[in-house]
Amino acid sequence: MSTTTTHAPLLETYARTDATFVRGDGAWLEDAGGRRYLDLVGGIAVVGLGHLHPAPLAAAHEQLDKLWHVSNLFWTEPMERLAALLSERFGGAHAFFCNSGAESIEAAIKFARKATGRSGIVALENSFHGRTLGALSVTGQPTKRVAFEPLVPGVTFANLNDSASLAAAVGDDTACILIEPIQGEGGIHPARPEFLSRARDLADECGALLVLDEVQTGVGRTGSFFAWEQLGTRPDVVTLAKGLANGLPIGALLVADDHAAAFEPGDHASTFGGNPVACAAACTVVETVDGALLAEVQRKSAELTRRLERLPATVEVRGCGFLLGLEIDRIASDAIAECLDRGLLVGSAGERVLRITPPLTITDDELSGALATLEEVLS
Numbered sequence: 001m002s003t004t005t006t007h008a009p010l011l012e013t014y015a016r017t018d019a020t021f022v023r024g025d026g027a028w029l030e031d032a033g034g035r036r037y038l039d040l041v042g043g044i045a046v047v048g049l050g051h052l053h054p055a056p057l058a059a060a061h062e063q064l065d066k067l068w069h070v071s072n073l074f075w076t077e078p079m080e081r082l083a084a085l086l087s088e089r090f091g092g093a094h095a096f097f098c099n100s101g102a103e104s105i106e107a108a109i110k111f112a113r114k115a116t117g118r119s120g121i122v123a124l125e126n127s128f129h130g131r132t133l134g135a136l137s138v139t140g141q142p143t144k145r146v147a148f149e150p151l152v153p154g155v156t157f158a159n160l161n162d163s164a165s166l167a168a169a170v171g172d173d174t175a176c177i178l179i180e181p182i183q184g185e186g187g188i189h190p191a192r193p194e195f196l197s198r199a200r201d202l203a204d205e206c207g208a209l210l211v212l213d214e215v216q217t218g219v220g221r222t223g224s225f226f227a228w229e230q231l232g233t234r235p236d237v238v239t240l241a242k243g244l245a246n247g248l249p250i251g252a253l254l255v256a257d258d259h260a261a262a263f264e265p266g267d268h269a270s271t272f273g274g275n276p277v278a279c280a281a282a283c284t285v286v287e288t289v290d291g292a293l294l295a296e297v298q299r300k301s302a303e304l305t306r307r308l309e310r311l312p313a314t315v316e317v318r319g320c321g322f323l324l325g326l327e328i329d330r331i332a333s334d335a336i337a338e339c340l341d342r343g344l345l346v347g348s349a350g351e352r353v354l355r356i357t358p359p360l361t362i363t364d365d366e367l368s369g370a371l372a373t374l375e376e377v378l379s
């Protein structure tokens, strides 16, 4: 880690740690002083295949040498290939590409309104969907919202895993029910299968769409390509971003084929959406996140969870795959700082929750090393 220095004039929207990283390789990062860190943050569930994974690296390089950008008034091969791959994974979907998670949520809100002719959104308390005004409006965390009100009207919040509160929130003007399969930023709180199934029924009964925000849970993060595959409820709409291009900016809205006609030319757009370099990298990510990799994520996650549960400071381990929340009996930021001093990067998801989102490709030995450090710090 570098010593405390004066940094460039960036707006202070982040409480940044005083570390500058210059290189990445697999599950490892190197700082400007040449020190190496084992990375359990993975860019907050972004670098799913690990830093500099050869497949997206080669695809991005190759595409950089061919074509960087054309307008969405035209087609490009990487964008079409990615749409086809994602459609296959979903079981029949049409894609809209953008550049971030928040943009995918904006697209989902607009899509739901256009498809249903209604304006209401039912979202969940404690959720997180992004920082743009629309995405913030459906984010159930008052502390993030209050300074920016008034926000988009028509949003009603229900409680996670409380079907009665969801039923009470849904009405004749509901365009969509929006749910994260696992609330990430809100503290790693999984939606129960029966809650999602009730959300599916409620959406069907009232003619609303069920939208799952898989910006954080998607692309293999939870041990299946989409988290909903393990939960048994198929949504109408899915949002993706973080892990899709292994670190290049991309977001996607996927709409089940039977609803896809609702968007018409002129309804929505993004200049950079579907960028050929990002899409070329993303194609290789989708191809690499195959059954064998997902099985390994599930195996390693089960072992990691078992060992995290045995740590002396552990209150609870929540989550699935490599989206794990370790609730501890002390302040997370102190533990994170101590881990950093020992060369281990760990994230947080709340005051007492460590967020563990390593590359999906992290090895057993690397996980054992990380656990040894966590054990030192949390004993």
Ligand code: PLP
Pocket: 100, 101, 102, 103, 105, 128, 129, 130, 131, 180, 184, 185, 213, 214, 215, 216, 217, 241, 242
């Ligand atoms: N949705 C979820 C579930 C997220 O976790 C995030 C970011 O953490 C977002 C949306 C917003 O994504 P972005 O930061 O790319 O705008």
